[in-house]
Amino acid sequence: MSTLCIASIKRCRNRFVGARLYQLSGARSRAEFASWCDYVDHPHHYLVPDGAGVAVVHQPNPKWLRLLDDGIQLHTGCLKRLCAAFPDISAIISHPLWEILSWDSDDRAAPANYLENLRPHCRALAGSTYRSRINARMKWALGVPDWTHLAMPLVLLRCAARDHAPQRRWLVQHFPQYLTLASLSPACHRCFADLWTIIDQWLRAGGLGTDLLVHWPANADAFEYLQAKQQVGREELMDCGWLPAAHQPSRCDLAMLWCIHMGGPELDEKLMRTVSRGARRCPPLLHQLMRELDPRLDVVSSARRASRPLSVAPAQPVGERG
Known part of the structure; x- marks a missing residue:
């Protein structure tokens, strides 16, 4: 069923x-x-017919x-x-995400078949003896956190094939963070309460492994906590002058938060040294990591806006968005 x-x-x-x-x-x-x-x-x-002279409401x-x-x-x-x-x-x-979420929970062949058909079009699924190469390909394949990129990683998490074990190990560590950041996109933020519940049920029905269970939110409240935590992190980056002050996060914001997460303790240490020196611009190293995710990101312009003092009051947020 x-x-x-x-x-x-x-x-x-x-x-x-x-x-x-x-x-x-x-x-x-x-x-x-x-x-x-x-x-x-x-x-x-x-x-309105010509000459009617009456506005139709x-x-x-x-x-x-x-x-x-x-x-x-x-x-x-x-x-x-x-x-x-x-x-x-x-x-x-x-979008294939909806078909994937409707798979039969007992169909163990569906994930392997899907990935086999996708393999010629996705370098991240190619095997390699170098873990760093696998990790870099996965990072490139997912790009800036976005709901439209969720299908492939979800199937990998459901797939038990040994061929994809390295990709799955990377996802176990990073996918909860990726999903959280994708949910902050203003265009679809209000939709994610439903989507997270569906994804949670889907992964648990397929067998939420103990490795993923360590990082996966226990319930909807835990997922909301992760969202709030990322919003606090974004506000801290705005206070540092690395992001422009804005009511809602942009793709640049999500890319920066995602890169900081993937950089781990080593990147954190380098960034903290930058903060301690009082730098009000995003470090070039972080710019480079963001541009690797998406060369179209206008990272430099965002940094300039962040470093420029505000001369007028910030614009009021627009009406409630879908």
Whole structure:
């Protein structure tokens, strides 16, 4: 039988769809978001005949807020119109993560088959006698923490094949932190309570090994504690001037926190020496590690903004996001 309730997986997926729509809309409030979705779904309803001279006021359909909060299933026609306007929505719906989470808990062949098909396209799955090479490839494959990169590491954690033991050892140590940082992304932060519960159930159904159990949050409260701990770490980096002051974390923020975690005690010691000297800029070594994760990260600009004194009050946060 299926590891998880299919309805729960679809609900979670739909909430990610709603969160991405909210991000695309640029709305400043939930009401503005709902009106924007109505217009995208039925633009002809907003057309006023020439010479009418009367503004037509439309009451937003409450289904859009239920999509954000409850992950309701939209009608097929509505989904088709959204996917036609925004290909990102189609990519979320068809993302392999949702299929993986619906695997039969007794199907031991599914993880091995998935990884075998993925191997030609993922260097991280290639074998090596050098542990450092395996670790570097895994770090590169996961990149900046993001929910769209969760499928491959989850399958590795479920797979018992000896061929992938080195990759699994790396994940056991780092995956809980990666998932926590991915959950801080403002675009989908509110969706992660559901997703963490599903992932927790999925891993436990497949046999949460004693090695992973040491690092894995015991429950939802423990996961929230890890999130809060990372937020405190981010605030400390802003106080140091290494990150620009902002209401919500950016990809640069997540990349910096992830690199500091992976660097371990050796990197911590080097960074502490930088802090003790009173440096107000992120060290070049940390810049380099972040750019290795994603060369497109504008790390230098972020550092300049962090070192520049604020001459005006920080902008007020926008309305509640999905």
